[in-house]
Amino acid sequence: MAKSVVPIGPFHPLQEEPEFFTLTVDGETVVDIDVNIGYNHRGIEKLSERKSFDQSTFVIERICGICSTSHPFAYTRAVEDIIQVKPPERAEYIRTIIAEGERIHSHLLWLGLAGHFLGYNTVYMWVWKLREEILDVMEILSGNRNSYAMFKPGGVRRDIKSEDIPGVIKKIDSIVPTLNRLKKAVLDDPVLHARLKGIGILTYEDAIDYSALGPTARASGVAKDVRKDDPYGAYDKVDWDMIVTKTGDVFEKVVVRVLETYESIKIMKHCLLNLPEGDIDLNIKDIPPGEGIGTAEAPRGETFHYVRSDGTNRPARHKVRAPTFMNLPTCKATVVGETVSDATIILASIDPCYCCTERTAVRDTRGKRLYAAKELIRLSQQKTAQIKRKMGLK
Amino acid sequence: MKLPKVRELTEALKALITGPYTSKFPKKPHIAHPNFRGQPVFNPDKCVGCLACEYVCPAEAIGHEDIKDPKNPRRVMIHYTDTCIFCGCCEAACIADNEGIKLSNEWDLAFFDRSQAQETIEKELLLCEICGEPVACKDHLKWIAERLGELSYSSPTLYLSRLKELGIIDDNIIAASRDYSRSDRVKILCARHRRETTLSTK
Numbered sequence: 347m348a349k350s351v352v353p354i355g356p357f358h359p360l361q362e363e364p365e366f367f368t369l370t371v372d373g374e375t376v377v378d379i380d381v382n383i384g385y386n387h388r389g390i391e392k393l394s395e396r397k398s399f400d401q402s403t404f405v406i407e408r409i410c411g412i413c414s415t416s417h418p419f420a421y422t423r424a425v426e427d428i429i430q431v432k433p434p435e436r437a438e439y440i441r442t443i444i445a446e447g448e449r450i451h452s453h454l455l456w457l458g459l460a461g462h463f464l465g466y467n468t469v470y471m472w473v474w475k476l477r478e479e480i481l482d483v484m485e486i487l488s489g490n491r492n493s494y495a496m497f498k499p500g501g502v503r504r505d506i507k508s509e510d511i512p513g514v515i516k517k518i519d520s521i522v523p524t525l526n527r528l529k530k531a532v533l534d535d536p537v538l539h540a541r542l543k544g545i546g547i548l549t550y551e552d553a554i555d556y557s558a559l560g561p562t563a564r565a566s567g568v569a570k571d572v573r574k575d576d577p578y579g580a581y582d583k584v585d586w587d588m589i590v591t592k593t594g595d596v597f598e599k600v601v602v603r604v605l606e607t608y609e610s611i612k613i614m615k616h617c618l619l620n621l622p623e624g625d626i627d628l629n630i631k632d633i634p635p636g637e638g639i640g641t642a643e644a645p646r647g648e649t650f651h652y653v654r655s656d657g658t659n660r661p662a663r664h665k666v667r668a669p670t671f672m673n674l675p676t677c678k679a680t681v682v683g684e685t686v687s688d689a690t691i692i693l694a695s696i697d698p699c700y701c702c703t704e705r706t707a708v709r710d711t712r713g714k715r716l717y718a719a720k721e722l723i724r725l726s727q728q729k730t731a732q733i734k735r736k737m738g739l740k
Numbered sequence: 741m742k743l744p745k746v747r748e749l750t751e752a753l754k755a756l757i758t759g760p761y762t763s764k765f766p767k768k769p770h771i772a773h774p775n776f777r778g779q780p781v782f783n784p785d786k787c788v789g790c791l792a793c794e795y796v797c798p799a800e801a802i803g804h805e806d807i808k809d810p811k812n813p814r815r816v817m818i819h820y821t822d823t824c825i826f827c828g829c830c831e832a833a834c835i836a837d838n839e840g841i842k843l844s845n846e847w848d849l850a851f852f853d854r855s856q857a858q859e860t861i862e863k864e865l866l867l868c869e870i871c872g873e874p875v876a877c878k879d880h881l882k883w884i885a886e887r888l889g890e891l892s893y894s895s896p897t898l899y900l901s902r903l904k905e906l907g908i909i910d911d912n913i914i915a916a917s918r919d920y921s922r923s924d925r926v927k928i929l930c931a932r933h934r935r936e937t938t939l940s941t942k
Contacts, residue, residue: 401798404827468748475761482773489777489843495827503832510775527747 394664415448416644418497420651425499427638437501442579446614452645465727501627542597546680546692560647566594572643687725787840789863789877793830813865822857868930
């Protein structure tokens with residue numbers, strides 16, 4: 347059979363890192379994958395250099411709509427690294443609460459979409475309903491469902507009112523029973539086991555070679571988490587576990603994300619209940635010349651920011667590295683050798699920008715057939731249905 | 741595999757009784773949480789027109805226009821609701837006890853025509869008597885004079901505008917001439933002409 351080329355991409359203008367995958371397929375099996383990035387360059391770094399240090403926080407926040415906390419978190423840490431100050435303890439706790447709330451809703455969003463890709467639309471709806479509660483919590487705490495505008499170099503911009511805390515804890519607790527049920531339904535489902543176990547394996551060696559980050563690395567047994575390795579915020583004051591699994595297939599990546607959601611709920615509740623009194627802001631006036639680096643654990647892995655100051659009120663240089671940039675090349679290790687119907691979920695398993703995979707086109711080398719993104723998702727859903735039939739369900 | 745079916749069935753029955761999770765939005769208006777950060781709104785009574793909000797706004801959603809009409813000089817403060825990101829920097833930077841511009845709970849900001857996407861208030865402006873360029877808003881000078889106390893008498897612009905406001909001085913006093921000299925120092929002047937009249941040897 348002739349080899350075909352399957353281009354996936356190139357971009358969705360709303361996303362953080364637009365990607366373009368070219369899959370070379372032999373029949374059903376993927377024999378090669380090429381990843382292209384660099385579409386939809388937005389000039390965020392240059393924009394940030396035009397704004398003052400305080401204003402930059404808002405530009406940085408808009409790099410990504412889903413991890414809109416991890417970027418300002420890393421950026422403010424970088425600026426604080428230049429001045430060599432630590433924000434007040436209360437500010438550290440508030441930052442941690444917001445960052446964990448974001449992790450919960452980001453993981454739930456991924457879980458829902460993964461369910462949709464696999465043809466489990468009930469999971470999709472249930473999980474997004476749960477996520478709605480967390481977004482409500484974020485609205486109470488920060489005033490917005492997304493893009494929280496809470497961070498500033500030297501502290502946070504908005505205090506958490508003590509009268510809001512009981513209601514917030516009640517809301518967070520209310521999602522746990524449903525999450526438990528969901529965990530059972532997802533992790534004990536024989537169809538999902540058959541569908542996800544053993545596909546898209548990223549081995550321990552590959553995870554290290556490709557410098558994979560976040561849940562992608564932790565699913566492969568690499569115990570790597572900025573929150574543990576270089577504690578920031580209030581993470582060293584809270585008792586929590588890093589979730590590490592061994593095999594590194596897509597199923598383990600689901601497991602890591604589901605269990606991490608529980609840890610995030612734990613951290614968030616602990617911080618809300620033990621919120622120390624005090625200032626929330628250092629009121630930084632001048633930023634001396636110098637350079638600083640800041641890291642933060644985004645839901646997808648480590649976010650890295652480098653800021654150089656020349657003594658003015660604007661950053662002289664601002665460099666951003668998002669986690670998907672490191673996780674994307676691991677597709678080369680995971681997708682090759684798998685089938686096209688599995689490719690969608692494997693590419694999605696690193697939790698990249700989702701809309702990228704939704705702008706998918708399939709065509710053979712002669713350019714005769716052309717499928718849209720729907721087609722690939724349909725293929726993926728069909729395979730689940732096939733497994734169900736084989737197992738005698740339905 | 742009977743159990744999952746029972747589980748789904750109870751969920752379906754529950755949904756039948758409680759109704760759908762989603763709200764009946766257009767029929768039932770949505771009321772945002774009191775903590776919600778909505779559209780910033782100017783308070784014409786409190787705002788002094790100092791432009792601090794315009795300076796800090798990261799999205800450049802606040803602008804102003806000075807109308808230098810000698811009969812009715814005014815500053816139009818403009819808030820562009822379409823570019824606003826509701827961050828609250830303007831409220832935090834507001835010098836009028838954070839009340840000149842305040843975030844409201846308003847979220848329903850859809851519009852058909854982009855030119856409608858702005859909110860304006862007008863503030864009375866004070867012009868330089870020599871060149872006619874704006875000095876500052878009257879309320880802003882009043883705000884400064886109140887905080888400086890007796891020190892405000894060191895600046896003719898400050899105390900003259902204040903006395904004019906109170907109606908203590910005659911409106912018929914001679915305005916500074918275009919061909920200014922050192923004697924024109926005690927007038928309402930912009931920063932440039934204050935410097936030039938002071939340094940003038942005429």
